[in-house]
Amino acid sequence: MEHSTIKETTADRWFNGMNYLVLTVFLLLVLYPLVYIVSASFSEPSAVLSGKVWLYPVNPTLEGYMAVFQHKLIWSSFRNSIFYTVAGMILNVAMTVAAAYPLSRKDLYGKNVVMFLFVFTTMFSGGLIPSYLLVKGLGMLNTVWAIILPGAMGVFHVIIARTYFKTTIPDELLEAAQLDGCNDFRFVLKIVIPLSGPIIAVIALYSAVGYWNQYFNALIYLKDQELFPLQLILRDILVQNEVDSSMLTDLKEEAKREGVRELLKYSLIVISSLPMLAVYPFVQKYFIQGVMIGSLKG
Amino acid sequence: METASATDVRSEAGSKRSAIPIGRRMGRCWQLYVLLALPVVYILLFKYYPMYGAQIALKNYVASNGITGSEWVGLKHFIRFYHSYEFGKLIKNTLLISVYSLLAGIPFPIMLALSINYVKNKKFKKTTQMITYAPHFISVVVMVGIILEMLDPRNGLINVIIRGLGLETVNFMAKPEYFSSIYVWSGIWQNVGFSCIIYLAALSGVDPSLHEAAVMDGATKFRRMLHIDLPSIIPVMVILLILNTGNILDLGFEKVLLMQNPLNLRTSEVIDTYVYKVGLASAAMNYSYSTAINLFKSVVGLILLVAVNQLAKKAKQESLW
Structure with missing residues (x-):
């Protein structure tokens, strides 16, 4: 909904801020498990097992994909x-x-x-x-x-x-x-x-x-x-x-x-x-x- | 010229419709019946023939005698199910998981829809929608795979975090008390985005003049959301809730089946999984008993659905649309 002609009050700016915050939380909650899975799939097995993978792949490897390929x-x-x-x-x-x-x-x-x-x-x-x-x-x-x-x-x-x-x-x-x-x-x-x-x-x-x-x-x-x-x-x-x-x-x-x-x-x-x-x-x-x-x- | 004659033909056909015999009327569009033939055959064979076959619930089905040749036993299987140890447990688990997911599933899509509705930045809006809708298309098998990986007692993400906080790790899938929550919340994670589409549609139908008037009166965005947007999607919510109540016995059986293990069976066994186990997955397969349980569920489900549809019709009349 566009209300660009209407001047925003302070309360509205607070609202906008909160709104973006809520959405960002939603977004991260949905996205994080997906990102984690992708990162884990590219990481070294031992790093995944010991919980070192957080956000990005640790010691990137394609071993997992090779295993899939060979199956x-x-x-x-x-x-x-x-x-x-x-x-x-x-x-x-x-x-x-x-x-x-x-x-x-x-x-x-x-x-x-x-x-x-x-x-x-x-x-x-x-x-x-x-x-x-x-x-x-x-x-x-x-x-x-x-x-x-x-x-x-x-x-x-x-x-x-x-x-x-x-x-x-x-x-x-x-x-x-x-x-x-x-x-x-x-x-x-x-x-x-x-x-x-x-x-x-x-x-x-x-x-x-x-x-x-x-x-x-x-x-x-x-x-x-x-x-x-x-x-x-x-x-x-x-x-x-x-x-x-x-x-x-x-x-x-x-x-x-x-x-x-x-x-x-x-x-x-x-x-x-x-x-x-x-x-x-x-x-x-x-x-x-x-x-x-x-x-x-x- | 052409349009005039076309309307002539139509009005002529309209006035004469009742006079034309049924046979001729059917004959005139025989090609439509040819088109319709295959779908009707499909429905009769794959949907209605099994309904006919459901009579084995009242028989002692023996493969060599076939469906019609087996001996009638009346309500024996239904009575056996009613008196069985499993009966109360199955009903309780089925209803608990269903009602839980029905109620817990309501607020989040609404929150998300209200939130998305107030985003001005088009790019951010599009991205949010795209990302939150995506998990809906993950297959049940992969979804359960993800759940098991995340909750793995040794190296699952959740337990890694718990260990990081210095607490005792939990084998979630082995605890019967967690089963329904895992089922419900993973479902919310997967479907929150997709379920909000319908609310977004309802929000796009809100009359902008309401907002303009409210702004004139000095209402903040938050107030407008609370007093204009929220009330406008409540009818949709009520109707969805009513309609979903009609399907309360049909929970995501495939997902439950995949999430089951011997340790959580006490709370995870629902009617559908039991039907499958009794009928196809146990050593002593009992087609008739399994079908009886299934039929019991289908009949109760049908009654619920019809009742609930009546209610929804009423609610629809009373609401704005």
């Missing part, structure tokens, strides 16, 4: 995760548009029934075991389908896309197109999709983050390590503390191995967050748009 499973799972994310994202966008556009049309008979059918699933679900039995029954256990298909469409995405179509695609456009002999398929392909860049970006990003971050489906549906997504490997290393020492290099001394193991964790946290952090500044506005469009309905 075979991390790379194969990284590739898997990229595949799952891209495939899941494309599937989600296609399904969401295919569902949301017809539901946004006033002349679609039965749209309320379908909408109710969709929305009800956000309030009630069959639960873990019946879903598991379904995936098992479809023969998808231990295949990539078990990771990609169960999350193929988010009802919440359909709702926000539908709101978007309703508010941004004018009826006149459809009527004009219909007069020119354009059918619904062509209308979606040539007019709706090109006009819906922002909402498609929102859905693509949210579903990509969802697929990249998910681990639970992989945990219950996959057995083959070759199919594991990154998050599952991360779980073993970061949470279960299971680092297969043979996966690391032939370190002789146990102490050194312990140190590298710690370092590996910090490096892993950094590397696994890297793809997200790399694109985040550029796509941030779409995430915010997602919240905004979502709240319109809410």
